[in-house]
Amino acid sequence: MAARVITDDAEAVAVAAALADEFRAGASERDTERRLPRTELDRLSASGLLAVTVPAEHGGADVGAETLAEVFRLLGSADGSLAQIPQSHFAYVNVIRRQGTAEQQKFFFAELLAGRRFGNAQSEAGTKHVQDIRTRLTPQADGSYVLSGVKHYSTGALFADWIPVLARAEDDNLHVAFVPRDAAGLTVVDDWDGMGQRTTASGTVHLDDVPVPADRVLPHHLTFEGPQLHGALAQLLHAAIDAGIAVGALAQAAEFVRTKSRPWFESGVETAAEDPLLIQRFGELALQVRASEALLREAARAVDAARADLTDDTAAEASIAVAAAKVQAANTAVDVAGALFEVSGTRSALDSLNLHRHWRDARTHTLHDPTRWKIQHIGRYVLNGTKPPRHGLL
Known part of the structure; x- marks a missing residue:
């Protein structure tokens, strides 16, 4: 996928405004038919907007929060479903900025600049509360992990290149495992049937002994220390x-x-x-x-x-x-x-x-x-x- 590289805040807002005008035209019809916005998300990826928070030293525009908020306000004014899909994308870009090693940052920031999309596998249903995360990362002898669990409300996962999964390791601390969408043992089910935001495809992710290399796991718990x-x-x-x-x-x-x-x-x-x-x-x-x-x-x-x-x-x-x-x-x-x-x-x-x-x-x-x-x-x-x-x- 060839993606534009946005260079500053003004360009990011201008691109978002143009895309919002484009997306607005079909928003009602997509909602009525529950037609998932794959074409629109490809346009979003190609526009370069998904990489605007990549740090400057890695080739990104490194836009501020004020610009990013305006991008989402513009997209939300056009299509409340479509705007929701990349929200978790930017949250997990922030995790990489905060907790990624130099090598992890180099790899994932290059992925973002190429137009790759992050999904989300965070929430779980039937647990005691929203922070009762039971998905597990089990260490293997070679230093890698196996990931097991079920996630709900997984906005963006169906359309993602990478799915960040919130899980607990052997010490019960929270980590984020970045898993390729086509990983063995990973299944994304389009079973979202909400009355609103119909086209977010916020369905269920099943993780059945998904192999995860050690260098695809970040210590999210350190974020809050x-x-x-x-x-x-x-x-x-x-x-x-x-x-x-x-x-x-x-x-x-x-x-x-x-x-x-x-x-x-x-x-x-x-x-x-x-x-x-x-x-x-x-x-x-x-x-x-x-x-x-x-x-x-x-x-x-x-x-x-x-x-x-x-x-x-x-x-x-x-x-x-x-x-x-x-x-x-x-x-x-x-x-x-x-x-x-x-x-x-x-x-x-x-x-x-x-x-x-x-x-x-x-x-x-x-x-x-x-x-x-x-x-x-x-x-x-x-x-x-x-x-x-x-x-x-x-």
Whole structure:
């Protein structure tokens, strides 16, 4: 696969904006037919966007969090499913930056620059809680490992070249094993049937004694032994997707009202777009969207600032800023996507129009992790100065 090499932040945003316009056109049809976006993901790989966080010394643009968040916001405004697929890709690029050896970094960064995609095999179903990981890496006599377990909600795995698998080694510490998509013993099942984000193919990964060389395993547990931005960056991208879904829903609502809605007879106006009550409601919704975008930018800048001077204090500031952005964006995405019907009227509920895809995508994506716990950590930090925990979900 020949991939473009993006050289700076401005180019990354411009490429993302162009791709978002391209992807927007078929988003509703892909959702309706549950047509998986293989062609679109190949376009994403070829565009060079998947390598924009590769460090400069390895030939990448090494863009900041603010740029990466804007890339995801733009993609999310076009297609809430498609934007979700590379989220874990960038989270695991960050693992390589943080914990990879020089040789591992050299190999995987070259893979990224060539357009290769990382998937995700992280979550497990039926365990005590989300961090109760039972997939095992069993050491072999030659220093390699055998990987066994079952993973669920494995977004991106079906389309991946490499699947990062979160597993416990013999010492029970968490590691990430990077496994080729075609590895012996690895099966990806397209059994995702969520009401929203229908085309993420977030299905099940079966790992049946998958052989893993020692140099494909990274000690992820070390990420959390000091100040870290792993969780902040991953959550920032989730917030950006939510902010993007809200932008897309508001734009589609405005287009529908301008072109298809009738004015309420009591309004005394000729078009729905002149209705003062609708104008008021659109203003309120726009304020929510703008607040989400502003908090997203502020959070991204906090992550960039912490990356430049990483301490317990700067990492805490970044995590809290991201938590605030995530809460606001999640609430806004659900609210605006629901209000689309309120402002558009009865016709907008026709299933054939598929306007509900925005709400379904928002409602599904915002279930990823509970905002109530983010609010708790914000409150503890503001009231008592309690720094947020280092568990990768904040």
